[in-house]
Amino acid sequence: MTITAAMVKELREKTGAGMMDCKSALTENGGDMEAAVDWLRTKGLAKAAKKAGRVAAEGLVGVAASGTKAAVVEVNSETDFVARNDAFQGFVLDVTKAALDGDGDVEKLAAANYPGKSGSIEDNLKDLIGTIGENMTLRRSAVVSVDAGVVASYVHNAVADGVGKIGVLVGLESTGDAEKLAAFGRQVAMHVAATNPLALSADEVDPEVADRERQVYSEQARESGKPENIIEKMVEGRMRKFYEESTLLKQAFVINPDLTVEAAVAELGKEIGAPVKLTAFVRFALGEGIEKEESDFAAEVAAATAGN
Known part of the structure; x- marks a missing residue:
């Protein structure tokens, strides 16, 4: 078979x-x-x-950066209590550092040797599950790299250096001042943590998402009873606003709302005397997309005390 x-x-x-x-x-x-x-x-x-069947939606996101490359990983646990465990935090940090040697493939990362120990990362995770007593999963990993410049990182709601609830990486390509690039990159990473853009630019928005938005705007515009050529212009205007609000380069920069992120990148290039290109970003928010089990605490207590 x-x-x-x-x-x-x-x-x-x-x-x-x-x-x-x-x-x-x-x-x-x-x-x-x-x-x-x-x-x-x-x-x-x-x-x-x-x-293994229990829902693991808590845990930590870790980031590690090394000049022109940085990595982010998410390791889940069942409870937030485990996220405050030193051994768990150490595991996430070690795995994140190991991810710097990879390409973002989580399966390859799981099979990689654990830094400074025998066995794979997956083997050591199973040992940690047995020690702590909760289901845990190495859920995902990503890397960002640039040929020249910096990859900046930011951790929101950090519980220790390099680990927290949201991890962001931002790639900036330039031959200019690395220190200024890193400082600006961190600001952009903080912006990404706050605004959660869909994509870097309009070209990178998922076509299905864009089509769905366009369809909604078209139906709304047709309810106005206006001619088709006017409806088309209304839809295009709303799509422009959609891209301005949801793509990183077109968003108003939270550090200076008078500029878009794209304009702020251009301003930095003038300041450091070398072109700057924002090439990529990654944002991991802990537990996003995981369906958490809803529990009725009162019902659980009632069930536990029934017959006592």
């Missing part, structure tokens, strides 16, 4: 075991998922299995 990547992924999510261990378990058991789970448990490779 062919063992697919989807099968390996499912087994990994069920057990918390490593990718190669999961593939071996499925191969040994002819693709039988339950038998593969038991095989991993027998081998002692599924020690995090009981915890």
Whole structure:
């Protein structure tokens, strides 16, 4: 039987075991998922299995920068309490530093050697799960690099140096003064943390998102009963405003709202005597996109005390 990547992924999510261990378990058991789970448990490779199904939406985002390259990672836990744990913070910092050697691929990062220890990052995460007693996941990773210039970083709601609730990277390409580039880059990173732009420029906005916006504006404009040529102009005007509000280069710079971010970049180029290009940004906000389980605390207490 062919063992697919989807099968390996499912087994990994069920057990918390490593990718190669999961593939071996499925191969040994002819693709039988339950038998593969038991095989991993027998081998002692599924020690995090009981915890792997629990929602992990808390944790920390970490950033690490080294001149022309920087990395950001998100490691999730079940509770905010764990985010204040020194061992967990140390793990996130170590993983973020290791991510500087990668390309942003989280699977490769998980399989990489853990800095200064034996075993992979994934293996050490499983050990941490066993020690702390909560489900944890290395959720995502990204890197930004430039040929010349700086990659600035910023952590919002930091609980320790380099780790917090929001992590931002901003790439600035230039041969100008690195110190001034870094200071400006940090300001832009703070701007990104505050405004959460959809993309760097209009060209980089997801076409599906842009089409959905255009459709909404078109329907709203048609309700006015105006001629089609007027409606078209109304829609284009609203789309321009949409891009001004949602793309980084066109947004009003929070540090100086009289300038767009694009204009502020041009001003910096004049100041340092060399062109500056804002090439990329990444923003990780802890837990975004994870569906959290809603609980009724009163109901839980009632259930726990029933019959007592």
